[in-house]
Amino acid sequence: MGHLFHPDQRSYDLKLEVCSTAFHYVMEELQKAPHLASSWIRVERIYTERELSSAPLLVLRLTNQAIEDDWYDLEDGYQGGPQASHRRCAVCRAALEQVRDLLVDVRKMGRRDLSLTYSFEVILSPRLARMLQEAGFTGFALRPVWHYRRPHQGEPPLYQLVVTNVLPPMASPPTEFEPERRCEVCGTETKFIKHTHWWGRIPYYEETEIYYPKSVLEQVADFNATWEKIGELPSWSRLVIITQRMYRWLKEQRIRGWSAEPVYLVE
Ligand SMILES: [Zn+2]
Structure with a gap:
């Protein structure tokens, strides 16, 4: 204590x-x-190595968010101007489609191999991008990320991890969610995994587990994105789910800047 x-x-x-x-x-x-x-009573779970190393699937959480957002999106204030990185809904501003490579201040990455933008895009060093490709991992594509002052010159200084294998919906129940947000114009629906609990009259925050039907194992790749769009409107993202194989590899290669939580499977 x-x-x-x-x-x-x-x-x-x-x-x-x-x-x-x-x-x-x-x-x-x-x-x-x-x-x-x-209002910030938080219950944090600490998983044992045994729990983590026996889970077939895990949620990958990045533990640093070093990269500011796309240069022109920051300038635009996410208004979806002509230079914006994403096509957005005119009403709720949710990102509907990425329309060009990200342009960021690459110096913010420092010597990291792995980081996030403020909008939860996963950014890789060229070293890690190459290692993932050489190891033959599946479920992702690499998209160049450029320094905003020198776009499209030479080799990309960073890469965006685009997770291409989208899983079917989680098993719910037992997975629980907070009330969802929905835009009637673009149809985007976002939600949070349930985290609000009550101890008598006192609310507290504790994240709850994610469950998938066992049959999901027939369609997993090493990197997977949840079908569920997690977060607020307009700034949602999909969670990244990795295999046990990927988890061990990240540890063996001593890649830093991430943690993992087990995902549970049900019949
Ligand atoms: Zn919308």
Whole structure:
């Protein structure tokens, strides 16, 4: 347990084990005064290596978001101007289709092999892009990413990982979702995996598991995108699901900047 007082915020950060007496005590005490509870009570799961190394499929989470968005999209404020990277719905602004290579400030990538843009596009170093191709992994394409001041000159300085193998919908139930958002004009539907829970009168955030029917294994590639569009309208993205083979390879190659969570299979 650690705690830290933030004088400016007049609050404490508390890290407690969910099974501990201290956690139960704090949550019970807060029932008496729910207005004192932070809206950011988060329960984080820590997976054991055994859980991770036995899961046939895993969600790939990138742990850094070093790259700002596409240069012209930033300038445009996502209004879908003539130079925008994506064609967008005129009403909700959801991205409908990527229409050109991304143009970013490639210096933000530094020496990383793997990062995200603010819009959750997965960006690879040329080194990692080449390694993935040479290892013969499936389910993805590489799209050049250019420095915004020198587009289309020489070898691409970075690559975008475009996951091409889209899985069928998750098994739901048992997968649960938060209420969905839907644009009546373009038909885009987005949602979050369920994460809001209640301890009596106190809300807290805990991500819930993702389940697929076992039959999904017949159609998985090493990289897969969820059929579900996750997030808000307009800024949604698909989750990336990887195989156990891919998980082990990323670890063996000591690629950094990611973590993984197991996906569960049901009959
Ligand atoms: Zn729309």
